[in-house]
Amino acid sequence: MRVVHETDGGGxxxxxxxxxADSLVSQGLGLMFRRSIPDDYALVFPFDEAAPRTLHMVFVPFDIDAIxxxxxxxxxxxxxxxxxGxxxxxxxxxxxxxxxxxDAVSVGDRxxxxxxxG
Structure with missing residues (x-):
């Protein structure tokens, strides 16, 4: 599995x-209590429909990018x-x-x- 930013040159x-994070527990925990994550890592939260989604950084001691x-x-x-955060x-x-x-991902990109x- 991989996460790809689609660009004019492909991706x-x-x-x-x-x-x-596809269970209530894994979604609730997210990245909490981890000391770090690898440079090529992503945690994906899939939902059945679009709705307001909130992220917090309580018990996450490092900065992240969220999309x-x-x-x-x-x-x-x-x-x-x-x-x-x-x-x-x-x-x-x-x-x-x-x-x-x-850093290179902007609103409107894919x-x-x-x-x-699923």
Missing amino acids: RPLATKVDV WLEAGDVRAVERLGGWT YGRAVADTVIELPAGAA VRIDGLT
């Missing part, structure tokens, strides 16, 4: 080590600071990445998750 991988998607279209991109946007999928991984089923 640029944002992450090749991808976990899916909110609706049908593959980027609706918001934010850098969230460790411990105190907070973000909210409408999405059917949310992706958490290491800080800096989404991001796909190769290998995600």
